[in-house]
Amino acid sequence: MASSSTSSSARSSGDNRAEARLLPSSFYGRDTLEVARDLLGKILVVRAGPGGRPLSARIVETEAYSGKDPASHSCRGPTPRCAVMFGPPGVSYVYFIYGMYEMLNFVTEAKGRAGAVLIRAAEPVWGSEEGMRRRRGGKVRHDRELAAGPGKLCRALGIRMSHNGLGLQGPELQVFDDGCRPAEVSVSPRVGIREGTDKFWRFFIAGNPSVSRAPQNREARPV
DNA sequence: CACTAGATTTTCT
DNA sequence: GAAAATCTAGTGG
Numbered sequence: 001m002a003s004s005s006t007s008s009s010a011r012s013s014g015d016n017r018a019e020a021r022l023l024p025s026s027f028y029g030r031d032t033l034e035v036a037r038d039l040l041g042k043i044l045v046v047r048a049g050p051g052g053r054p055l056s057a058r059i060v061e062t063e064a065y066s067g068k069d070p071a072s073h074s075c076r077g078p079t080p081r082c083a084v085m086f087g088p089p090g091v092s093y094v095y096f097i098y099g100m101y102e103m104l105n106f107v108t109e110a111k112g113r114a115g116a117v118l119i120r121a122a123e124p125v126w127g128s129e130e131g132m133r134r135r136r137g138g139k140v141r142h143d144r145e146l147a148a149g150p151g152k153l154c155r156a157l158g159i160r161m162s163h164n165g166l167g168l169q170g171p172e173l174q175v176f177d178d179g180c181r182p183a184e185v186s187v188s189p190r191v192g193i194r195e196g197t198d199k200f201w202r203f204f205i206a207g208n209p210s211v212s213r214a215p216q217n218r219e220a221r222p223v
Numbered sequence: 224c225a226c227t228a229g230a231t232t233t234t235c236t
Numbered sequence: 237g238a239a240a241a242t243c244t245a246g247t248g249g
Contacts (some may be wrong), residue, residue, distance in 0.1 A: 062230060063241070071241070073234095098242050099231025105241090118241060151242045192241050 014049055020176035022169065025090030032108040032115035034065040037203045037223075039106070040185060043176040044122060046157045055131045055157050057122035057147050058180070061204040061211050063190045066108070066115035071196030074114030084165050085114045094154075101151035104159050106168060106175075120191070120202070122147045122155070123210035142209075149212040180218040182206075188220040193206040 003102035020043060028035055043058045065085075073082035073095070084093045085107055093105040093116045109115035124132055124143045131148045136156050138144055147153040154160075166173050184206035189197045191214040204211045206222065 018249055057243080065241070076235085079234075093239085096233060099233080099240095103241060108247055112241070120241085149242070194240090 011177070020178040023090075023175045023177060025088070025167075025169070028089035028108050028168070029110050030089075031109065032064045032066040032117060033201065035076070035106070035108045035115075036062040036117045036201070037185060039117060040203055040205050041180045041182045043125060043178055044119070044157070045111070045174040045176065046159065046172075047172055048158060049104040051128060053131060056125045056130075057157065058125055059119060059122050059175075060182075060208045061119075061121035061202070063106075063118040063120055063203070064115075064201040065105070065118060065190075067113070069189060069196050071199075072116075074116075074136070078114070078163035082114070085116050087111060089115075090168045092157060092163055092166045092168060094161055096161055098151075102154040102159050102161060102163075102185070103150050104154055104157075104163070118150060119152045119153060120211050121204070121212045122153055122157075123208065131158070144209040148210045162212055182208075185221040185223045187223050188214075189214040191216050 023042065039059050039062050043056055044059055044060050045054050047054045068075050074085045078086045081095055084091060087107060088111045089107050089109060091107045093107050094102055096102055104119045105116040107116050124146050133140060135158055136146055147156045163172065168175050182205040186204055186206045187200040188202045189200055190202045202216060
């Protein structure tokens, strides 16, 4: 592998035409709904540690959670679990749920305002054979299913509670813009919540095979 | 295809 | 003590 890990460029997929640009923290310090939509098509890179082999995947499905919305962990103020949502943007928020699964979020909004985007699904770009498939237990038929859901995504990429509060500028976590723009974006109610179901705050790339198969897909509409 | 139950732990009431 | 921003395997039509 070539040197210069300090460069903001990165070869990500088989598409080397465009030079990938590391997203600055100002990208995240905006309205949560805008960040959730704009994250579609971006490349997430996860490194297990210094010298660890990177895994990368293109984000294809997100959800917005912010402020006092009853569906958001932030709705009752900065509890120990969700305190990071109130901190500076461009940081990871990882929490554990259902006794089994980690969930990966990116903190949004200016410091002091609570917001986060749940990364619900991604399309493997690099490392699916060596890393992701092994982490998923080897019983996944197609690459497109490796990270087609928030729990699956964390399993495939090796995201654990130790990733909570890490900056998205690296070295463990990075998000790149490689110039790709989703052809068509759809919205729907968020998945797995009981309150706030009236809001269409789930975003996904229409027709992408790595989008999770959620009941909400029936209610989806183009944006 | 639709629906159900079970796994299993952190957080808050 | 109950619910939770989930997934899988199983049943039945």
